[in-house]
Amino acid sequence: MTLPSVDTRVSYPDGATVSTGTVLHVEPLGDGRSAVLLDRTAFHPVDTAWPDQPADRGRMRWGAGEAAIVDGVTGGVHDGELLLGRDLPVRMGAPEWVFVVGHVVEGVAPAVGDAVEVTVDAGYRSALSAGHTACHLASLALDAALADAWTKPVPPDALGAPGFDAAAIQSSRIEELGSTDVYRIGKSLRKKGFDVAALDDLDAVAARANATLAEWVATGASVRIERDDDAISARRTWVCELPGGDARIPCGGTHLAGLDTVAGITVALELLEVDGGRELRMRTAIVPSR
Numbered sequence: 001m002t003l004p005s006v007d008t009r010v011s012y013p014d015g016a017t018v019s020t021g022t023v024l025h026v027e028p029l030g031d032g033r034s035a036v037l038l039d040r041t042a043f044h045p046v047d048t049a050w051p052d053q054p055a056d057r058g059r060m061r062w063g064a065g066e067a068a069i070v071d072g073v074t075g076g077v078h079d080g081e082l083l084l085g086r087d088l089p090v091r092m093g094a095p096e097w098v099f100v101v102g103h104v105v106e107g108v109a110p111a112v113g114d115a116v117e118v119t120v121d122a123g124y125r126s127a128l129s130a131g132h133t134a135c136h137l138a139s140l141a142l143d144a145a146l147a148d149a150w151t152k153p154v155p156p157d158a159l160g161a162p163g164f165d166a167a168a169i170q171s172s173r174i175e176e177l178g179s180t181d182v183y184r185i186g187k188s189l190r191k192k193g194f195d196v197a198a199l200d201d202l203d204a205v206a207a208r209a210n211a212t213l214a215e216w217v218a219t220g221a222s223v224r225i226e227r228d229d230d231a232i233s234a235r236r237t238w239v240c241e242l243p244g245g246d247a248r249i250p251c252g253g254t255h256l257a258g259l260d261t262v263a264g265i266t267v268a269l270e271l272l273e274v275d276g277g278r279e280l281r282m283r284t285a286i287v288p289s290r
Contacts (some may be wrong), residue, residue, distance in 0.1 A: 002016045003077045006229035008089040008101045009040035012254055014225070017120040023110050027082055027102070035073070035084055035102035036060065043118050044125070044254055045072035049091045053132055053174040053253040057121040062110040072102035074232070092233045099233040127176035129254040130286045133223055134247055134265045135172060135179035136238055138209070138217060138284040139165040142267065145208035152193025157250040158247040167192055170279070174253065177288065183280040199280060204271040213265045216242055220260035225261060263287040
């Protein structure tokens with residue numbers, strides 16, 4: 001069966017929740033599941049390399065057929081072989097690879113050549129988009145709140161503050177209307193010049209971050225995704241027009257169109273003892289405007 005020779009074209013970075021595409025390949029996955037590859041889609045899959053945002057929820061319809069999309073994964077084609085999800089050994093954009101979206105369905109699946117309409121659960125997408133936007137803003141606010149904790153120069157974040165988030169991040173999980181980020185506080189971070197005593201008063205750190213977030217939310221700043229191409233492997237950048245300048249962060253997820261739809265964003269911090277070391281856990285919550 002022929003595999004795709006060009007990347008899947010994606011419209012979810014522009015906010016699309018409905019798309020029509022042609023089936024290029026159907027890959028059996030076992031247990032009655034199949035991965036349907038389309039030439040284009042509005043469905044946001046999990047990124048294998050940085051799986052912070054869950055896949056969309058949705059359905060696909062073709063002719064007289066219909067199926068729920070129970071998962072969405074990224075994949076790659078190389079030397080005539082299709083590798084999906086965790087089996088994909090390279091990052092998006094690696095040369096000599098074709099990158100695809102695998103729409104995972106159970107039971108009946110469309111056939112190669114069928115025209116398929118994909119419809120995404122818009123409410124769930126919106127909640128994840130809000131959580132992802134809040135996650136980026138929270139990381140910047142945390143960087144600013146810890147800006148005086150460094151004794152050595154470190155690479156700056158998107159607003160020019162010392163990049164604590166980039167230096168310490170272990171995992172990030174986007175949730176509906178929020179996110180959870182985990183930072184490793186260990187020897188490597190101290191060697192980079194971070195004074196861990198800055199975390200002794202977490203309430204004060206959170207208060208500074210929340211004050212910054214409140215200022216940003218009050219501006220109703222616009223948010224957009226910039227990209228040069230609609231291929232799934234194309235570089236995409238999240239841009240938020242904040243008072244101190246545009247924040248620009250590479251990102252493959254989905255986002256709000258602006259902070260004018262947000263009533264508030266807050267963070268809560270917790271320091272935990274884990275496996276002989278310490279982790280800082282940041283939970284971010286967003287309150288949408290009514």
